[in-house]
Amino acid sequence: MTNRTIQMNDTLYQYLLNTSSRESPLLAQLRDETAKDPMARMQIGHEQGQFMGLLSKLMGARNIIEVGTFTGYSSICMAQNIIRPGSVICCDVSKEWTDIAQKYWREAGVADVCELHLAPALDTLREKPAVLIWRLSMPIKKIMMVIMKPVCACCAPAVCCS
Numbered sequence: 807m808t809n810r811t812i813q814m815n816d817t818l819y820q821y822l823l824n825t826s827s828r829e830s831p832l833l834a835q836l837r838d839e840t841a842k843d844p845m846a847r848m849q850i851g852h853e854q855g856q857f858m859g860l861l862s863k864l865m866g867a868r869n870i871i872e873v874g875t876f877t878g879y880s881s882i883c884m885a886q887n888i889i890r891p892g893s894v895i896c897c898d899v900s901k902e903w904t905d906i907a908q909k910y911w912r913e914a915g916v917a918d919v920c921e922l923h924l925a926p927a928l929d930t931l932r933e934k935p936a937v938l939i940w941r942l943s944m945p946i947k948k949i950m951m952v953i954m955k956p957v958c959a960c961c962a963p964a965v966c967c968s
Contacts, residue, residue, distance in 0.1 A: 822853055829856070833879060836910045840877045843903075848876050855883035868892035873927040876900075878907025878920070885916035894920050897927035 814822070829837075829852045840849045850858075862870065862884045868891070870884050875898040885894045894916075898904050904922055911917040923930040 827853065827856070832910065832914055833882065836877060836879055836882070836906075839906065840879065843877070845876075845903075848874070850880050852879075855879050859883040859887040863887040870894045871931075872896045874898060875907050875922070876903050878904070878910050881907060881920050882910060882914045882916055885911070885919040886914065888919065890919070892919060895930075896920050896922045897930050898922070898924065899926055 833852060833855065837849065837852060840846050858880055861867075867884070867888045870888065870893075872881050872884070872894055875881055875896040878896075881894050881896050888894065896904070896907070898907075901924060904924060907920075908917065908922065911920045
Protein backbone atom coordinates (compact mmCIF):
# COMPACT_ATOMS: atom_id res chain seq x y z
CA MET A 807 0.00 0.00 0.00
CA THR A 808 1.32 3.45 -0.87
CA ASN A 809 0.19 6.77 0.47
CA ARG A 810 -1.26 9.35 -1.84
CA THR A 811 -2.47 12.90 -1.76
CA ILE A 812 -5.63 13.21 0.30
CA GLN A 813 -8.81 14.83 -0.99
CA MET A 814 -8.17 13.79 -4.56
CA ASN A 815 -10.62 11.52 -6.36
CA ASP A 816 -9.36 8.41 -8.19
CA THR A 817 -9.76 9.88 -11.69
CA LEU A 818 -7.81 13.03 -10.90
CA TYR A 819 -5.16 11.07 -9.00
CA GLN A 820 -4.64 8.67 -11.92
CA TYR A 821 -4.36 11.63 -14.32
CA LEU A 822 -1.72 13.16 -12.08
CA LEU A 823 0.27 9.93 -12.05
CA ASN A 824 -0.05 9.37 -15.80
CA THR A 825 1.04 12.86 -16.80
CA SER A 826 3.60 13.98 -14.26
CA SER A 827 5.08 11.16 -12.18
CA ARG A 828 8.89 11.12 -12.25
CA GLU A 829 9.74 8.86 -9.33
CA SER A 830 13.30 7.51 -9.49
CA PRO A 831 13.89 3.76 -9.11
CA LEU A 832 15.68 4.44 -5.80
CA LEU A 833 12.71 6.37 -4.36
CA ALA A 834 10.34 3.65 -5.60
CA GLN A 835 12.50 1.07 -3.80
CA LEU A 836 12.39 3.14 -0.60
CA ARG A 837 8.62 3.54 -0.90
CA ASP A 838 8.20 -0.23 -1.39
CA GLU A 839 10.46 -1.01 1.60
CA THR A 840 8.58 1.48 3.79
CA ALA A 841 5.20 0.06 2.72
CA LYS A 842 6.03 -3.11 4.66
CA ASP A 843 6.24 -1.18 7.94
CA PRO A 844 3.05 -1.06 10.07
CA MET A 845 3.50 2.74 10.29
CA ALA A 846 3.82 3.17 6.50
CA ARG A 847 0.93 5.64 6.52
CA MET A 848 3.39 8.24 7.83
CA GLN A 849 5.22 8.29 4.49
CA ILE A 850 4.21 10.92 1.98
CA GLY A 851 2.97 9.95 -1.47
CA HIS A 852 5.51 10.09 -4.27
CA GLU A 853 3.66 12.92 -6.00
CA GLN A 854 3.93 14.91 -2.75
CA GLY A 855 7.68 14.24 -2.62
CA GLN A 856 8.01 15.37 -6.22
CA PHE A 857 6.11 18.56 -5.35
CA MET A 858 8.30 19.21 -2.28
CA GLY A 859 11.38 18.83 -4.46
CA LEU A 860 9.94 21.27 -6.99
CA LEU A 861 9.15 23.81 -4.27
CA SER A 862 12.68 23.48 -2.87
CA LYS A 863 14.12 24.13 -6.31
CA LEU A 864 11.77 27.01 -7.20
CA MET A 865 12.40 28.74 -3.87
CA GLY A 866 16.15 28.40 -4.24
CA ALA A 867 16.25 26.77 -0.82
CA ARG A 868 19.66 26.29 0.76
CA ASN A 869 18.57 25.11 4.21
CA ILE A 870 15.49 23.18 5.28
CA ILE A 871 14.25 21.89 8.64
CA GLU A 872 12.30 18.66 8.43
CA VAL A 873 10.27 17.71 11.50
CA GLY A 874 9.70 13.98 11.29
CA THR A 875 12.02 12.21 8.86
CA PHE A 876 10.63 8.66 9.09
CA THR A 877 12.44 6.60 6.40
CA GLY A 878 13.75 9.60 4.48
CA TYR A 879 11.61 9.87 1.35
CA SER A 880 10.80 13.57 1.64
CA SER A 881 14.28 14.51 2.86
CA ILE A 882 15.77 12.93 -0.28
CA CYS A 883 13.30 14.78 -2.50
CA MET A 884 14.20 18.11 -0.91
CA ALA A 885 17.96 17.46 -0.59
CA GLN A 886 18.24 16.60 -4.27
CA ASN A 887 16.81 20.00 -5.14
CA ILE A 888 18.43 22.49 -2.76
CA ILE A 889 21.21 24.87 -3.72
CA ARG A 890 24.57 23.69 -2.48
CA PRO A 891 26.22 24.25 -0.16
CA GLY A 892 23.10 23.65 1.87
CA SER A 893 21.54 21.31 4.39
CA VAL A 894 18.37 19.54 5.37
CA ILE A 895 18.20 19.37 9.16
CA CYS A 896 16.25 16.16 9.82
CA CYS A 897 14.60 15.81 13.24
CA ASP A 898 13.25 12.44 14.34
CA VAL A 899 13.22 10.19 17.40
CA SER A 900 13.40 6.74 15.79
CA LYS A 901 16.79 5.17 15.22
CA GLU A 902 15.13 2.23 13.45
CA TRP A 903 13.42 4.39 10.83
CA THR A 904 16.25 6.87 10.39
CA ASP A 905 18.73 4.02 9.87
CA ILE A 906 16.71 3.27 6.73
CA ALA A 907 16.76 6.98 5.83
CA GLN A 908 20.55 7.16 6.21
CA LYS A 909 21.03 4.11 3.99
CA TYR A 910 18.96 5.72 1.24
CA TRP A 911 20.60 9.14 1.72
CA ARG A 912 23.92 7.47 0.93
CA GLU A 913 22.50 5.69 -2.12
CA ALA A 914 20.86 8.91 -3.37
CA GLY A 915 24.08 10.88 -2.90
CA VAL A 916 22.61 13.31 -0.34
CA ALA A 917 24.14 12.01 2.90
CA ASP A 918 26.43 15.05 2.96
CA VAL A 919 23.40 17.35 2.86
CA CYS A 920 21.06 15.56 5.31
CA GLU A 921 21.94 16.29 8.94
CA LEU A 922 20.15 13.92 11.33
CA HIS A 923 19.24 15.05 14.85
CA LEU A 924 18.00 11.98 16.72
CA ALA A 925 15.96 13.69 19.42
CA PRO A 926 12.54 15.30 19.75
CA ALA A 927 12.42 18.21 17.30
CA LEU A 928 11.49 20.69 20.02
CA ASP A 929 14.62 19.74 21.97
CA THR A 930 16.81 20.05 18.88
CA LEU A 931 15.39 23.45 17.98
CA ARG A 932 15.50 24.73 21.57
CA GLU A 933 19.11 23.61 22.07
CA LYS A 934 20.40 25.18 18.88
CA PRO A 935 18.39 28.33 18.17
CA ALA A 936 21.39 30.60 17.56
CA VAL A 937 22.98 28.07 15.19
CA LEU A 938 19.70 27.57 13.34
CA ILE A 939 19.07 31.29 13.01
CA TRP A 940 22.57 31.83 11.63
CA ARG A 941 22.48 28.82 9.28
CA LEU A 942 19.01 29.42 7.97
CA SER A 943 19.19 33.22 7.88
CA MET A 944 15.61 33.32 9.10
CA PRO A 945 13.97 35.94 11.30
CA ILE A 946 13.50 34.75 14.88
CA LYS A 947 9.72 34.90 14.41
CA LYS A 948 9.87 32.11 11.80
CA ILE A 949 12.12 29.95 14.00
CA MET A 950 9.72 30.46 16.91
CA MET A 951 6.83 29.41 14.68
CA VAL A 952 8.61 26.13 13.96
CA ILE A 953 9.27 25.60 17.67
CA MET A 954 5.74 26.45 18.73
CA LYS A 955 3.89 24.48 16.05
CA PRO A 956 5.37 20.98 15.73
CA VAL A 957 3.67 18.78 13.16
CA CYS A 958 4.37 15.31 14.47
CA ALA A 959 3.51 13.68 17.80
CA CYS A 960 6.48 11.34 17.36
CA CYS A 961 8.90 14.27 17.31
CA ALA A 962 7.11 16.44 19.86
CA PRO A 963 5.51 14.06 22.37
CA ALA A 964 3.64 16.84 24.17
CA VAL A 965 1.62 17.61 21.03
CA CYS A 966 -0.73 15.31 19.21
CA CYS A 967 -1.02 15.67 15.44
CA SER A 968 -4.02 13.36 15.01
